[in-house]
Amino acid sequence: MRIELATAPGDPARPNEDWAATALPAAGRGGVLVVLDGVTPPPGNGDCVHDVPWYTARLGGALTELSGSRRDIPLTEILAESIRRTADAHRDTCDLSHPRTPQATVVLARWDEEAVEHLVLSDSALLLESPEGVVRAVLDDRLDRLPSDRLVSDEVADAVARNKEGGFFTAAADPSVAGRAVTGRTPAGDVRALAALSDGASRWVETFREGDWAGCLALLAKTGPQGLIDRVRELELADTDRTYLRRGKTHDDATAVYVEL
Numbered sequence: 001m002r003i004e005l006a007t008a009p010g011d012p013a014r015p016n017e018d019w020a021a022t023a024l025p026a027a028g029r030g031g032v033l034v035v036l037d038g039v040t041p042p043p044g045n046g047d048c049v050h051d052v053p054w055y056t057a058r059l060g061g062a063l064t065e066l067s068g069s070r071r072d073i074p075l076t077e078i079l080a081e082s083i084r085r086t087a088d089a090h091r092d093t094c095d096l097s098h099p100r101t102p103q104a105t106v107v108l109a110r111w112d113e114e115a116v117e118h119l120v121l122s123d124s125a126l127l128l129e130s131p132e133g134v135v136r137a138v139l140d141d142r143l144d145r146l147p148s149d150r151l152v153s154d155e156v157a158d159a160v161a162r163n164k165e166g167g168f169f170t171a172a173a174d175p176s177v178a179g180r181a182v183t184g185r186t187p188a189g190d191v192r193a194l195a196a197l198s199d200g201a202s203r204w205v206e207t208f209r210e211g212d213w214a215g216c217l218a219l220l221a222k223t224g225p226q227g228l229i230d231r232v233r234e235l236e237l238a239d240t241d242r243t244y245l246r247r248g249k250t251h252d253d254a255t256a257v258y259v260e261l
Helices: 052-069 075-090 154-160 175-180 213-238
Strands: 002-008 018-023 031-038 104-111 115-121 125-129 135-139 182-187 193-197 254-260
Touching: 002 018, 002 213, 018 052, 018 254, 031 052, 031 193, 031 254, 052 075, 052 104, 075 104, 075 115, 075 175, 104 125, 104 193, 115 125, 115 135, 115 175, 125 213, 135 182, 135 213, 193 213, 213 254
Parallel strands: none
Antiparallel strands: 002 254, 018 031, 031 104, 104 115, 115 182, 125 135, 125 193, 193 254
16 A cells, blocks of 8 residues: 655745645554645634634544544544534634634545545545546535635625535534535445545646646656645746636645555
8 A cells, every 4th residue: 555645835934724644544454544624714713712723633633533443433423523522622712603713624535445435525625546547536516616706705705605505615613514525435446546635736637727637646646745736836836927826825735645555
């Protein structure tokens, strides 16, 4: 089994709000990967005394522990319990009802000799490659499908779309959001490799159109996650006229995990 992980902050002067981990069971069979992309808050931090890295570390730690040690529990229940544990850790000090209480996108995958299970919530990506080289992208594309008038500003998005029916969902403080995740199960024999990408790393496909998801997985296999992130940074720096980066920041936190089974 080959497992590689890399992450890079969008701005070296700011904490990296992504979080990633892998785990292998002591029995030597199977494993787990977790990738979280923390949502940068507006000024005021959503009335929370904790920052986003605190939140992603808490949530990621719970996800890794439970998905690695409780293989009898479905991934949706693991996400719900992890959100509940994290919320309980700051329920007495922070306003968890605020729409920008610390939150994150989630990619969670767990595999053993029988199957590869997956869960994706919001706009990070999971790639699954078959033994024949066919790559399937598991995406939660609700954010991409929203009308532009629901995303014209952070204030509008928070009021009508963020963690709202008919909008998009992230892991924040409500455990029931786990039921909104994109989930599935694939026989182990049908998966040769998998990868998880925060949207800062998936820019290679989704923003710069350097190739498709199969090309992205091939690049990961050849250069590793750091090679993918380095190429994204080159593309960002070269886009001086903002042809591709019309909105948002030039550099985003970028994380990639690559696994060959």
